[in-house]
Amino acid sequence: MDGNITEEQQVEQIKAWWKENGKAIVLGAVIGLGGLTGWRYYQAEVQSAKEQASDAYTQVINRLEAGSDSAVADVQAFIAAHDSSQYSVLAALQLAKAQVTNGDLDAAAEQLNWAISNTKDDAILPVAQTRLARIYAEQQSFDQALAELDKVTGESWKAKVAELRGDVLLQKGDSVAAREAYVAAQQLGASPALQIKLDDLAQ
Numbered sequence: 001m002d003g004n005i006t007e008e009q010q011v012e013q014i015k016a017w018w019k020e021n022g023k024a025i026v027l028g029a030v031i032g033l034g035g036l037t038g039w040r041y042y043q044a045e046v047q048s049a050k051e052q053a054s055d056a057y058t059q060v061i062n063r064l065e066a067g068s069d070s071a072v073a074d075v076q077a078f079i080a081a082h083d084s085s086q087y088s089v090l091a092a093l094q095l096a097k098a099q100v101t102n103g104d105l106d107a108a109a110e111q112l113n114w115a116i117s118n119t120k121d122d123a124i125l126p127v128a129q130t131r132l133a134r135i136y137a138e139q140q141s142f143d144q145a146l147a148e149l150d151k152v153t154g155e156s157w158k159a160k161v162a163e164l165r166g167d168v169l170l171q172k173g174d175s176v177a178a179r180e181a182y183v184a185a186q187q188l189g190a191s192p193a194l195q196i197k198l199d200d201l202a203q
Helices: 007-066 072-083 087-099 107-119 126-139 142-150 155-172 174-190 194-203
Strands: none
Touching: 007 072, 007 174, 072 174, 087 126, 087 174, 107 126, 126 142, 126 155, 142 155, 155 174, 155 194, 174 194
């Protein structure tokens, strides 16, 4: 403002400026506060949904482990209701495990394929892939099993995958390739039981 104008004139200029810009300032403040409140509400809703999914997951898995007659249907319903949540992927893994125990390998493979397609977790993906490879091998679909193992690329899984590849190749009847896979696994630091497998092949 001009330093030569009186205090009264300054007040009048402020009033005029506020008359012109005040509504926009107030509206901006209201929108800002509303946005903050809305964001906090959204975060609270997301957290609440996570907690509800966690509780529901625990309940259906407890029923599955207890062998409830409706357990499989309950888990399938949970997966359908929470298909965008990683809890649904965990539920699919648990359901597949139970189905393997019950000898329903086709259903277990279906669950694992769904989990692989829907997980966003790099820690869960190789678990599902290696379990699926085992199922394919049990079904004597050895090439499918080996192809599934090839998809596991995590550094920390290399030794385990090499050993599993040896298991599949041995089941397939290719003992030479199985031994090569076991030796590779041993060099990568696989399980202590691997030496027993190598000793059996040497006999």
